[in-house]
Amino acid sequence: MATTFSEIFTDPGSWPAQDAVLRSTSISAEVTLLAYRHGLFPMPIGEPGRQPWMWWWSPVRRGVLPLDGLRVSRSLRKSARRFHVTVDAAFDEVLSRCADPRRDGGWIDARIGAVYAELHRRGVVHSVESWTADGRLAGGLYGVSMGGLFAGESMFHDPEIGRDASKVALVGLVERLRAAGTPERRLLDVQWRTDHLATLGAVEIPRAEYLTRLRAALPLTEPDWGRPERGARRAGTA
Template sequence: MTKRSFEQFFKNPRLWREDLVAVGGDFSVDRLLYAYTHGIFPWSEDPIRWYSLDPRAIFDINRVHFSKTVLRKVRQKKFRITFNEAFAIVMQACAYREKDNTWITPGFIDGYLELHKQGWAHSVEVWNSENILVGGVYGVAIGKFFAGESMFSFESDAGKIALYHLFARLRESNFVLFDTQQLNHVTWQLGAYEIPKLSYLDRLERAVVDIVPWVIPPSHD
């Protein structure tokens, strides 16, 4: 589809007052890239519902609040940290719930896996001493903008340790905006906060002036 077609499909978040801006479509790379660069994200699969929330939750990349316990575990280096080694497995782990359903359904996994293959979606993996994946996070990076999608922990604090390393690399790459969409207890504790949608869209516009994939800098550990 062309940019014109996407403009007709999605309501303009700057003008539309409702959170829901479209229903339908697909998880194609072009559609996802258009959505993310215009402050829109999908939140269900059947049908696909697209949202631009007001207010919007974000992190200041330089002011994330990790607990002393998390920082101590990072310093101890008991875990092996990798980037983009197990993207599909990280998504599947984020989707796993014992008692309820999650929005990360098979269509999401297929669509974002293709986004990953083309260099736009990334994962951070945390492996224990037995080389078992115990935590991770994934999201979408465009220009100097990162959209954090989900994280998981099969061992205490493992997801937050993944986030710690993600933020460190984002700072090295001079990212300016981290979108976490909606506040929850965990992101609030880490320092996320809400801003008006129009303020978010202004920041996003500056962050995606150059629509290029993220080349992750090597670790200095």
């Protein structure tokens, strides 16, 4: 019987037929990396007033965004002209804004924040930012990059200055992933297909298909995260 994280994570046949696979009382950078390599991700859930469990998820129906299936509407293209897109220029602020406890459905706690900040320092987690012309952060996203996998974790926009700013960041991310080559084998994981993400082209695939595609994506060359876009061009213009 599987008894360790490593044994459980590497044995999908033992996973229940539900999105939540197992829970733990702790989380670390090493365990988190192991989880992503085997198709899981962490998200805490708990009762109010009590320390939440750290749950490890592998949705039965996984949300992914095909790189050749991104839908950029005319209004989004128009919005994109108002923002500059950068990479890793303001990771701490993007993480903080995504973790704002005032957000509906907020789930990023201090444990999650510490782990992803550590993984950012290791060069595994990256942020994509959208800026106004006068230099204000209007929106952004962050996620885990491993080979040909980018696992999107969270995104935000400033409701006063950032209409569509998180979408513009997503367009910028897709452009960078496509530029890395073999876009048909790369995997942009969005966890669950929400109505919002569906408008951008997100689809659902079965867990088994996701795991097969993950194994094919991981050996690919990483995107070039070392040359951040500092306003040289705008997302959606390529």
